[in-house]
Amino acid sequence: MKILSILFLSIFLGKGCEAQKKQDIETAIIEYVANTRGSYQKITVKNQMVTVSKDRNGNDKPVPTKITEADWKELVEFFKSVKLDSLAKLKAPTEKRFYDGAAIANLKITYKDKGYETTGFDHGFPPKEIKKFVDKITSYAKIK
Template identity: 90%
Template structure:
């Protein structure tokens, strides 16, 4: 009987941890900004919703759009692979932003009341450690 009780509690507590992990990304706020002198784009992902703003001054009212379940699951999996503490140390693979060859992009993640942010990198050429995650976020703008 004790073995059965321990087995039941192990399975029950294990499932509880999985639900907590899913809830964690739902509390995160992810902001991706790409800008140059003439253009601006801010993508915000929060609680399975995405908003896209193209107004630098913030006067527009972007409409939140629900992220499809399949896309959300893929984003959750990508989020789990990111080492938040190392975001500021990532090196950009290209330097096109230095001569206006690409927009300057930044990724900012607010998670558990702490903010993690990358240094600037070229829009379209994120550091390899976050490439899949950034590409997934930017893919939401292509569906509009």
């Protein structure tokens, strides 16, 4: 009987952890910023909503847009593969930003009141570890 109880509790508690993993991104604030001297773009994803701002001074009023269910599920899967603690250590694959060949991009994720941020990388050429995640986020700006 004890073994049956332990087995039941293990399965029950294990399922509870899976449900919590899915909610991880729902409590996160994701900010992607790409800028140069002449251009600026900030994409913010929070709670299945996306806003895109092109004004670095914050004078525009970006309209939040709901992310479709299919896109949200895909973003959740990409988010699960991101290792938050290693974001600051990721190496940029190209260096076009050093000679104005690409905008400087940064990804910042605020999760459970803690900030995780990448070092600068070329817009359009994110580190391979977060490429799918960043490409999905930037695709929302192309839709607008």
